[in-house]
Amino acid sequence: MSDRDGVIWYDGKLVPWREATTHVLTHTLHYGMGVFEGVRAYDTPKGPAIFRLQDHTDRLFRSAKIVGMDLPFSKEELNEAQRTVVRENGLKSGYLRPMAFYGPEKLGIAPPKKDVRVIVAAWPWGAYLGAEGMEKGIRVKTSSFNRHHVNITMCKAKANGNYMNSIMAHEEAAADGYDEALLLDVDGYVAEGSGENFFMIRNGKVYTPDLTVCLDGITRNTVFQIIKDMGLEITEKRITRDEVYVADEAFFTGTAAEVTPIRELDRRSIGTGVRGPITAEIQQRYFDIVQGRNEKYAGWCTLV
Numbered sequence: 001m002s003d004r005d006g007v008i009w010y011d012g013k014l015v016p017w018r019e020a021t022t023h024v025l026t027h028t029l030h031y032g033m034g035v036f037e038g039v040r041a042y043d044t045p046k047g048p049a050i051f052r053l054q055d056h057t058d059r060l061f062r063s064a065k066i067v068g069m070d071l072p073f074s075k076e077e078l079n080e081a082q083r084t085v086v087r088e089n090g091l092k093s094g095y096l097r098p099m100a101f102y103g104p105e106k107l108g109i110a111p112p113k114k115d116v117r118v119i120v121a122a123w124p125w126g127a128y129l130g131a132e133g134m135e136k137g138i139r140v141k142t143s144s145f146n147r148h149h150v151n152i153t154m155c156k157a158k159a160n161g162n163y164m165n166s167i168m169a170h171e172e173a174a175a176d177g178y179d180e181a182l183l184l185d186v187d188g189y190v191a192e193g194s195g196e197n198f199f200m201i202r203n204g205k206v207y208t209p210d211l212t213v214c215l216d217g218i219t220r221n222t223v224f225q226i227i228k229d230m231g232l233e234i235t236e237k238r239i240t241r242d243e244v245y246v247a248d249e250a251f252f253t254g255t256a257a258e259v260t261p262i263r264e265l266d267r268r269s270i271g272t273g274v275r276g277p278i279t280a281e282i283q284q285r286y287f288d289i290v291q292g293r294n295e296k297y298a299g300w301c302t303l304v
């Protein structure tokens, strides 16, 4: 990722991509306390537009508040930084990564509260879990790692260090030949994927875990709106892994994952083992919205 042409927004300035570096004694590099966002820009009929920019920036600030980090820029400055990196890198679509971290002023558990650095990068990023998976569905394995206990790591913060849990789960699934992991909470109920929220469909009704242990996903929120537009019923409930085994359809949602169908969990086919019809319609409606083809949601598409 380091050897590319382009520019990165770094503490208020656009720097050449290869020069956007930090010292090896950067506090966040050692202790993992940083906050970040995953945001996407899409090419729309009116030009490149960032999807739900304000919602992502709002969550970045919530994450910082949860971990006690004071961001040295305003929401407006970070919104403009994100528009700038899409524009200055000449992207029609792509993935943006705003991230705030503690710098190298000091090490030791207590972070350098006055040394907060902020970057925004953007680059082209296609189907997160593979183009084939978007059409045929992916293979998922229930992880041997539980999702965090809500009083061990702060699950509503999109915090860098939280992703050790995600990496361990994803790598275990990948080593066993699966595309992604499904993590259970400490009580054994379905929580979410390593980087996605989870949904399933049974007898035409949609179910998803409540937000207790999950990240408050912006794509999840968008899909709630789509489900409402489709006149379907959605229930937030505790879901067991065997309920997923006998579901008719299932899918992941996320900025990177978008709407990714799940065709199998733990070697049990979900439904007929292909992308389900309701999932396919939700996926299509999602792409219509993010690509600016649904006027009702034009307010979610911020032109760069």
Ligand SMILES: Cc1[nH+]cc(COP(=O)(O)O)c(CN[C@@H](CCC(=O)O)C(=O)O)c1O
Binding pocket: 037, 038, 039, 166, 192, 193, 194, 195, 196, 197, 214, 215, 216, 217, 218, 219, 220, 253, 254, 255, 256, 257
């Ligand atoms: C744990 C987790 N849960 C749910 C979501 C979905 O949230 P939202 O993007 O607001 O709908 C994400 C986003 N995962 C991001 C990070 C991916 C990465 O590899 O990094 C993303 O999708 O951008 C998560 O990381």
